[in-house]
Amino acid sequence: MELPRRRFLHVTASTAGLSFISRLTWAQSYPARPVRLIVGAVPGSAPDVIARLVAQWLSERLGQTFVVENRNGASGNLAAEAVVRAQPDGYTLLLASASNAINATLYDNFNFNFIRDIAPVAGVVRFPMVMTVHSSFPAKTIPEFLASAQATPGKINIGTPGIGSPQHVAGELFKMMTGANIVLIAYRGGPPAISDALSGQIQGVIGTVLLTIEHIRSGGLRPLAVTGTTRSELLPETPTVSEFVPGFDASQWIGIGAPKNTPKGIIDRLDHEINSGLADASIQARITDLGGTVLPGSPAEFGEYIAGETEKWGKVIKFADIKPE
Numbered sequence: 001m002e003l004p005r006r007r008f009l010h011v012t013a014s015t016a017g018l019s020f021i022s023r024l025t026w027a028q029s030y031p032a033r034p035v036r037l038i039v040g041a042v043p044g045s046a047p048d049v050i051a052r053l054v055a056q057w058l059s060e061r062l063g064q065t066f067v068v069e070n071r072n073g074a075s076g077n078l079a080a081e082a083v084v085r086a087q088p089d090g091y092t093l094l095l096a097s098a099s100n101a102i103n104a105t106l107y108d109n110f111n112f113n114f115i116r117d118i119a120p121v122a123g124v125v126r127f128p129m130v131m132t133v134h135s136s137f138p139a140k141t142i143p144e145f146l147a148s149a150q151a152t153p154g155k156i157n158i159g160t161p162g163i164g165s166p167q168h169v170a171g172e173l174f175k176m177m178t179g180a181n182i183v184l185i186a187y188r189g190g191p192p193a194i195s196d197a198l199s200g201q202i203q204g205v206i207g208t209v210l211l212t213i214e215h216i217r218s219g220g221l222r223p224l225a226v227t228g229t230t231r232s233e234l235l236p237e238t239p240t241v242s243e244f245v246p247g248f249d250a251s252q253w254i255g256i257g258a259p260k261n262t263p264k265g266i267i268d269r270l271d272h273e274i275n276s277g278l279a280d281a282s283i284q285a286r287i288t289d290l291g292g293t294v295l296p297g298s299p300a301e302f303g304e305y306i307a308g309e310t311e312k313w314g315k316v317i318k319f320a321d322i323k324p325e
Helices: 005-029 046-062 074-084 098-106 142-151 166-178 190-199 209-218 264-278 281-289 299-320
Strands: 035-039 066-070 092-097 118-134 157-160 183-186 204-208 221-226 251-259
Touching (some): 074 092, 074 251, 092 098, 098 166, 118 190, 251 299, 264 281
Parallel strands (some): 035 092
């Protein structure tokens, strides 16, 4: 027998209300057990350090342990896929990074789509990189560097970590936006690239501020410009590339993601607590010490940021015809 329309609507509304209350209660009681934060990097790396900083803060604020789990390999793809396949209940999170945005175009055999399958939770930090040259290199500014590249096409060798790394694609973006005929040499990590730059085997290196700053301070490397949109607090006298190449922006970044369909209440609660941490003076100081700047905002804003980064690096990868190792 059919329910009268008024009674049907009443039942439907009651059911929807109960569902909303259930979701709200679930979010308010979250987390009821330990939470895993999956990191696609080795222990001791910058992403790992940030993950442990976030995990400690959330553990203290939410009264449950947030456990950092390192799943290094495939440029962070193993970690991302593990989270994509996890239950969307807030108990498995991803330390998302610029590599995820780069990999979306770099690899064409994914079993998942990062933007579609990972829900943005919160941005955490941006790390600008720095373009440096050996102290004996004649150029002291970006315009002088471009003039040297024009005078000696294909003769300036700049080292970066591996193919598809944020440093490598930053170099390709620089080439794309300036037309500089320089050679990017991808090493297996930042330290060997820096070592060859210091020894004069190559003319310079694009690296993180944290890895290069001691060599800059000792005079072995000369900074030309940082790659973010603002100057680094650790290198306040060094200009940004964008001061000479308008619109240039290449930063490593880190944030938190979750499996798609994770309840909005849980995402909002995590976002609130993470942003509270980013406003804390002690966490800001720690991030500054690591060479970064905080990346606050809502889940929607972080999602827009990821989409913009994915589009930008997709254009660079196609322009430079970059293929994964």
